[in-house]
Amino acid sequence: xISVQTECFDVSAEHARLAATPQSGAVVTFCGLxxxxxxxxxxSALTLEHYPGMTEKCLQEIEAQARERxxxxxxxxxxxxxxxxxxxxxxxxxxSSAHRKAAFExxxxxxxxxxxxxxxxxxxxxxxxxxxxEAKDSDQQAAERWQQGx
Amino acid sequence: xxxxxxxxxxxxxxxxGELTLELGSLSTVDEVRQALSERGEKWDFALESxxxxxxxxxxxxSLDSRVQPGDEIAFFPPVTGG
Numbered sequence: 001x002i003s004v005q006t007e008c009f010d011v012s013a014e015h016a017r018l019a020a021t022p023q024s025g026a027v028v029t030f031c032g033l034x035x036x037x038x039x040x041x042x043x044s045a046l047t048l049e050h051y052p053g054m055t056e057k058c059l060q061e062i063e064a065q066a067r068e069r070x071x072x073x074x075x076x077x078x079x080x081x082x083x084x085x086x087x088x089x090x091x092x093x094x095x096s097s098a099h100r101k102a103a104f105e106x107x108x109x110x111x112x113x114x115x116x117x118x119x120x121x122x123x124x125x126x127x128x129x130x131x132x133x134e135a136k137d138s139d140q141q142a143a144e145r146w147q148q149g150x
Numbered sequence: 151x152x153x154x155x156x157x158x159x160x161x162x163x164x165x166x167g168e169l170t171l172e173l174g175s176l177s178t179v180d181e182v183r184q185a186l187s188e189r190g191e192k193w194d195f196a197l198e199s200x201x202x203x204x205x206x207x208x209x210x211x212s213l214d215s216r217v218q219p220g221d222e223i224a225f226f227p228p229v230t231g232g
Contacts, residue, residue, distance in 0.1 A: 032232055048231070049158055051224060054208035079231060091232050111232060117210075119224075120231025121158035132159050135201075135228030 001075070002059045004050060006082040009092050014076055018096040021073040028103040029094040030111055036086035042127035048081040048090070051119035055079070058118040066095070066110050070102040077110060079120060109146050116143040152217060154182065156196075157226040163196040173219050179204045180213040182223055201228055 001017075003009075011031050018027045034046050063075045078092040093110050097103040122133040151170050161167050176182050183202070187194040199213060205224045206215050217223060 050231070051155070051157055051205075051208070051226070054205060054224070057208055115232035116229065118231050119157065119205075119226060119229050121227065122230045123158075132227070133230045135230050139232075 002056060003078045004055050004081055008089060009078050014092055014094055018074055018094045021096045023098055024073050024096040025098050026100040026103040027096045028107040030107055031089050032091040034084045034086050034088050034090050038124060043086055043124050045083055045085050045125045047083050047123045049121045050081050054119050062110050062113045066106045070106040072097045072102060072106050112142045115139045153222045155224040159227050160196045160225055163192055179215045179217055179223060182217060
């Protein structure tokens with residue numbers, strides 16, 4: 001399930017939906033929060049911009065790649081857009097599978113790919129004003145390690 | 151004609167989110183970028199190719215990718231979601 005939305009999501013409801021898939025012995029979920037710190041302290045909010053249409057296509061592609069690489073039963077990818085306050089949930093990735101290893105790896109893969117392949121941009125509001133968040137090399141490296149051995 | 155979209159810092163710098171462009175003799179994404187850069191200093195600055203990403207019809211592509219009439223081209227900085 002893919003969703004790009006302004007409204008918040010319910011982590012326990014998403015977990016329950018994944019846990020209800022047949023033959024699932026493992027559910028791994030990740031929920032990212034808006035940091036109240038980053039390059040500077042005192043981050044009060046974020047505004048998330050995205051590329052409607054392309055974003056959904058990219059998330060579907062990421063899910064398809066995870067399903068190709070691991071025996072997952074179901075996947076959920078939810079990303080919020082618009083203005084979000086500090087500490088609010090921003091992203092949810094969940095996987096159900098027969099065994100934990102596939103669920104852990106597929107979840108981490110989807111998160112790493114989402115951070116480097118999906119057209120979202122963050123603008124932070126902090127004590128020092130507004131500024132766009134810079135892409136990190138460490139995120140790129142995290143995504144690239146999944147390509148080794150391909 | 152092609153549709154050209156701009157996102158994030160680039161959209162803000164240009165104060166434009168979307169425009170249409172006569173393709174004429176332009177045949178690649180980079181030729182489109184260069185033609186737009188000639189519109190003035192802020193266009194040249196915003197569309198510097200260093201960290202610029204581009205897509206054609208909502209698929210990320212290299213700057214030497216071909217462009218055809220009716221295509222949707224987008225220019226944007228490296229992504230920072232998650």
